[in-house]
Amino acid sequence: MAGRKPSARDEYRRAVDAYVAAGGDESVQRVITAAQSMNRKLDQWYARQLADLELTAGEWGVIAGIARAGEPLTPGYLAELTSVAPSSMTHRLDRLAERGLIERTPDAENRTRVLVGLTDAGWKLFTSAIRSSNVVESDVLQDLTDADRDELARLLEIVILRLDHIVA
Amino acid sequence: MAGRKPSARDEYRRAVDAYVAAGGDESVQRVITAAQSMNRKLDQWYARQLADLELTAGEWGVIAGIARAGEPLTPGYLAELTSVAPSSMTHRLDRLAERGLIERTPDAENRTRVLVGLTDAGWKLFTSAIRSSNVVESDVLQDLTDADRDELARLLEIVILRLDHIVA
């Protein structure tokens, strides 16, 4: 194409070539790409499962977070746990409270704080969601042996620890 | 919330315990929980890297997607690629076009289609991002050996295949 100025694109190819030539890992790209692909599909699957319960993934994060902790948590902590701004958590909790799944009680020891706990209905929803979702999650991993599952979890945990260092 | 903030590792263990207590299969929950945890942290890490370029992860997905393809792509394909609704892609492309990073041209062969390509400025941004290693995923996997990386990618790809069957 005479007259076209191809400089930027050629520049890119050279940059990538240089990166690879400099020892840029094919293995890194492969892992990250695979992880992101899996996460996308996993999110889709979760959204679909949770739609039956009329829950978003974020709302599920709140309920599961409290259930995991085994005790009421503060809005700020829940916001961090589910990766949203504290101001977003306010609205999310409003909706969950309207549906009777969580309840807010002031912390007697520090009255700037609010403690968010599950109601009976919230606990029931959590338990039944886990029970029903596990079936399909087992399907997701059906092609992996027990040893493969252990290995996969182990490797993911190593990456998570590193990410904690970098991000936190 | 008594005491200090639990470490990521404790948090994770409790998550698995809670799922198992609720009736989940441990080997499944361990993998799923780890994958989701990594997903969240990876997203955070990406957002931070891209903030320097004043790009969101979604916008980077558009630019990198076109750059990797080496040719213009359609809005619908880009929407699928970056996991947003087609209607959201319209707005996202509007913004990128306003910034002069992409340009839309009608497809001469199928006029319902639009082809989205990078402008010279778009190519330059992509190149400089790669060059400055802002978006190159190198440190994240530093704790894994080459063999570990291959194994991790292999296992993830198996899960992805299964997810494709279930979700698609």
Add this chain to the structure above:
DNA sequence: GTCGAATATTTCGACATCGAAATATTAGCA
């Protein structure tokens, strides 16, 4: 060829999220 179904993109209204500011309470310190 023509009509209806299918495909691709955009428009539109509703809503979730964000950052910044406002509000309320506690902690630290002189």
Add this chain to the structure above:
DNA sequence: TGCTAATATTTCGATGTCGAAATATTCGAC
């Protein structure tokens, strides 16, 4: 005690994303 800084939550305005409907074009059956 009294004052300032720090912490926790909520309110508010702006913006991004979604699903459904609208628009434009192509494909296929007859």
